[in-house]
Amino acid sequence: MYVVIMGCGRVGARLARLLVKAGHEVTVIDTNPSAFQRLGSDFPGTTMVGSGIDMDTLERAGIERADAFAAVTQGDNRNIMASQLAKEIYKVPKVVTRIYDPIRQDTFLTLGLDAISPTVIGARAFYTALTGQEPDDEV
Amino acid sequence: MYIIIAGGGKVGFYLARELIAQGHEVLVIEQNPARADEISSQLGNVVMTGNADEASVLAEAGANRADVVVSVIGADERNLVICQVAKRRFNVPRTIARISNPKNERIFRVLGIDATVNTTDVILSIIEQEIPAQSLVPLLRLRHADVEIVEAVLPKGSPLHGVALRDLYLPPESIIAIIIRNGEPIFPAGGTTLEAGDEIVALTRSVHEEELRQTFFAKR
Numbered sequence: 001m002y003v004v005i006m007g008c009g010r011v012g013a014r015l016a017r018l019l020v021k022a023g024h025e026v027t028v029i030d031t032n033p034s035a036f037q038r039l040g041s042d043f044p045g046t047t048m049v050g051s052g053i054d055m056d057t058l059e060r061a062g063i064e065r066a067d068a069f070a071a072v073t074q075g076d077n078r079n080i081m082a083s084q085l086a087k088e089i090y091k092v093p094k095v096v097t098r099i100y101d102p103i104r105q106d107t108f109l110t111l112g113l114d115a116i117s118p119t120v121i122g123a124r125a126f127y128t129a130l131t132g133q134e135p136d137d138e139v
Numbered sequence: 140m141y142i143i144i145a146g147g148g149k150v151g152f153y154l155a156r157e158l159i160a161q162g163h164e165v166l167v168i169e170q171n172p173a174r175a176d177e178i179s180s181q182l183g184n185v186v187m188t189g190n191a192d193e194a195s196v197l198a199e200a201g202a203n204r205a206d207v208v209v210s211v212i213g214a215d216e217r218n219l220v221i222c223q224v225a226k227r228r229f230n231v232p233r234t235i236a237r238i239s240n241p242k243n244e245r246i247f248r249v250l251g252i253d254a255t256v257n258t259t260d261v262i263l264s265i266i267e268q269e270i271p272a273q274s275l276v277p278l279l280r281l282r283h284a285d286v287e288i289v290e291a292v293l294p295k296g297s298p299l300h301g302v303a304l305r306d307l308y309l310p311p312e313s314i315i316a317i318i319i320r321n322g323e324p325i326f327p328a329g330g331t332t333l334e335a336g337d338e339i340v341a342l343t344r345s346v347h348e349e350e351l352r353q354t355f356f357a358k359r
Contacts, residue, residue, distance in 0.1 A: 053216055077192060081216040084250055106194035110228040
């Protein structure tokens, strides 16, 4: 697959490394060039400085031929906007979005976005480790 | 009408004030409690503290009975999300977003926002109006009908000087709405003749804009 990732924070960088290890072709976009250090000096993919909510940047990153797009910055609204660009304008087949603050869960659902919240997953994992049980997630 | 304004900055504040003066029911959603207090001390009980991009906040604001949601926060992407949730989740008939990046106009339109106000473009067109040029100055775009309202200033030595409107060839789907001459409006009739220096306000379908420009700035 050719995957474009917006956001080279901890999640984005780790995701990028997982994907290239599995043999996929990856381009990572971030507004801050020093974020790419998280990828390691041996990262075989492509990095691009720019904003994932800018169509020119996305096009330079090859979004038109992308099989998948992941918006994993810490800004929920930017993630939402970029995902919609990818999904509705560029028709990328698989688009996944990060929710940073679970309070926006409803928003993501309303907009029909495939969303993953490391916050929710993390809290759940801790809960299970502490109590040995699955939590009732509605909080 | 019941109008919800997301963003209690200067734009949101003055917009709220004007709408209230016009007799509308207004609610401002502002995330900073201190700012929200400031607004309510000046405008009354018309402010709610909260983050308008959260669906629960919009629900509490009564978005499902709002006629319009206007999002005038300084970040385009937040305005996008707020308007989208308002429309898709709460079926608000009309959503308006402020945008700073002109490139976002097309994106917002594709993603279903009814209207965008681009302050950059507005200022650009004001600047352009001061500059004599061989171009049509965009005044307003009637987006849903693809109609442009434009202004052209006939240059000195224009071959259209002395030409009567009835003899002027205009492209299809174009009309001249008004002519401003020396600060005075002239409501055009067939016998009105053009003069160099005239400010012509015309309407045209977007697709004919270039042809219209050539009509007014022809050298021949």
